[in-house]
Amino acid sequence: MDMNEIKEIFFQECEEQLAELESGLLKLNDGDRDPETVNAVFRAVHSIKGGAGAFGLDDLVSFAHVFETTLDCVRSNKLEPTQDVLKVMLKSADVLADLVSASRDGGGVDESRSRSLVKELEALAHGGSPSSSGHDAPKPAAKAAPAPVAKVDLPKPSDDSGFQPVPFSFDGFGEDDEPAIEGSVYEVSFKPRRELYSKGNEAALLLRDLSRLGEMSINCDTDALPTLDKMDPEASYFSWKISIRTTRSEDDIRAVFEFAEWDCDLEVKLAEEASSNEELPMVPVPFDLSILDDSAGGEDEEKTAERGVSEETVAAAVSAAETASNVSRTARAAERKESAAAAAAAQNNAAAAAAGAGQTIRVDLDRVDRLINLVGELVINQAMLSQSVVENDATGTSAVNMGLEELQQLTREIQDSVMAIRAQPVKPVFQRMSRIVREVADMVGKSIRLVTEGENTEVDKTVIDKIAEPLTHMIRNAVDHGIESPEKREAAGKDPEGTIKLTAKHRSGRILIELADDGAGINRERVRQKAIDNDIIAADANLSDDEIDNLIFMAGFSTADKISDISGRGVGMDVVKRSIQALGGRISISSRPGFGSTFTMSLPLTLAVLDGMVVTVAGQTLVVPLTAIVETLQPEAAAIHSFGANQRLISIRNSFCPLVDVGRVLNYRATQANPVEGVALLVESEGGGQRALMVDAIQGQRQVVIKSLEANYTHVPGIAAATILGDGRVALILDVDAVVAASRGQSMKPEMSLAATG
């Protein structure tokens, strides 16, 4: 793994953290005051900052830092997370997301926006916590050497003269001249307290590090050591006086004791050259680092015993002082030998526990796609094989047939499993929508909350990728046109804050996405008038409420009197509808004046396979998506009623349903077929109405692999896609909605021209 891969992981993690951040903030917005929610939000920003720092993404770090500081105020209850505060934070989360994508993909961000948010965040942090002064400049480095901080906390040197040692460097004077005696001599007095050892620090290691700064001599003061019976093995009894000649500064010397400075008495002072050489109070002894080479506790103890505590060698003294840690080390060493196997087993468990936390792997999407393609071919191949076996063996009882059946089942299972790999929750798309709601509502001065449900509903990744755009458009529409202004809402006796509800759920092998607003609903009078004005319907057309509502999906239809910035970007609901249809989906609207509108999208879970009914129409083989079919029936002559010039109805259980001759609509034949000779497929079209599709015969039900017609040929009105059947022939998959729409008297013309231009 190299840094680029880790960076990729970082950006993936950012996505997750941003999602976490947003959902946490939204929870807080809903009144959740669970400290863990606040913590999770804080952690999300903190993690992004931490990773960004490692990659030197300074813009990201500095913004995250300010954001984090403000969040910390919330976390420590210095700042109440009111709606206003959260508004700023949600916006900040958006900017943070922009910064992340700018860091990943290049490109800029709206600097003025982020700057003004930085100010707002800082104002919140300061306003909320007048006492907190810890707003260090948001520099990514945070490299301030700890030494200066430490100085404040350290006991001042006993020297009252106020003498300040001046660190100086000889770098400027040719080093070769007097290398041996360069530097100045410092006297370091070091007395550890017991806490130093209990926190895992070791005097010997500190002295070892110090010895790397220059040539030094050490004296150990063992006077405080009590007799063995009175000795506390975990206490600290020794202190050291070190005289070191170094070219480094006093700060460098103190930096060695950085980790220990709270747990020891430390004095560092520049010694006067003469006295340090001649008047050392104690006999200098060489510092023996050998004890550090072997960490086996037993030996250390032996050494200690041999040399005796009175012997004035640093090594022994350190060993004795170290008894506390040695004891535990010895215990550890002993145990290591005794139960090596047990420890190994435990270690395995631990590793397993570590691995069990997240049992996922990341796979390149291309690989999955290749697999899906191959499985698609496998399904076709298996179907062809079945067919040729059936053709050559009419008995249908042979072992080959049994095997084939099993093969079919296995193929199906493989296909389902592969599809499951691509399945993803719709959550990320839904979360993106909440940002859009926020931004658009801000722009138009409305107050709107987005409620999401069923975010964990899974659907094929390609569907997710392609749903975002139409959904965004619909959300913008709902905010801009659907929800009324707060004043109007209040006048109508509604909550001034509008609600948009986004729901996802699985329904009979498809995913259903609902977008409901509690706005004013469709103004049917206006829609109708507009449709007449735009020549979409005849002035005297008799349309049901549902049909009027669905007029908004017509090409060239827009009720907005003026084109607005937000939703009037030259794309109407017809484009939304077309992109949904391109996904093999349907969209419809239901609306209650005064109570709002609900858009319902029904989408296939995958774009790769389809359960279909294979039928013949005028000698052509067609596939009708099974999800569209409600029932099939054999029409009787008595049930068929003529209506108008060319229309026919079929009566089914006391209700009439328009009969659609598929062969006629698709121009396979010039005259209408006799319904009694064919089969009727009762389908539900997106408007909610039922139609009976007339076909000549049903061949059977089959799972087919969808091959895009547009990608390989061109869009054909009334046809959704193509597939390859078991016998190797290409069959067209019927676009039921388009066929139904094409047959619908009034709306036939625009609908067909829409399809033709698509």
Added chain:
Amino acid sequence: MKKKVLTVDDSRTIRNMLLVTLNNAGFETIQAEDGIEGLEVLEGCNPDVIVTDINMPRLDGFGFIEGVRRNEKYRAVPILVLTTESDAEKKNRARQAGATGWIVKPFDPAKLIDAIERVTA
């Protein structure tokens, strides 16, 4: 024998960086994702040094350090704290909990190895 390092951090990015850095420097690395898991993994993994983050879900770095220091068997293991903040308060709290030393983020491989060398023999 390779020195064994237990790292505790909830960020996948940092975990990977630690892993790469420590493995390149010849350490054996064991990783946990939060304080609770850290304490679980600690049993039986017998590390020479522990490197832990502060902000983590379930059990944060302070709690984790306290947990290690209460453990009879492992209380003497040096613990280094990974901290983004240079502010003394966090460092102090980590020290009070029993941290041996700290590494100030942004993550720098050289600083990490240096700090580990400083607290281990």
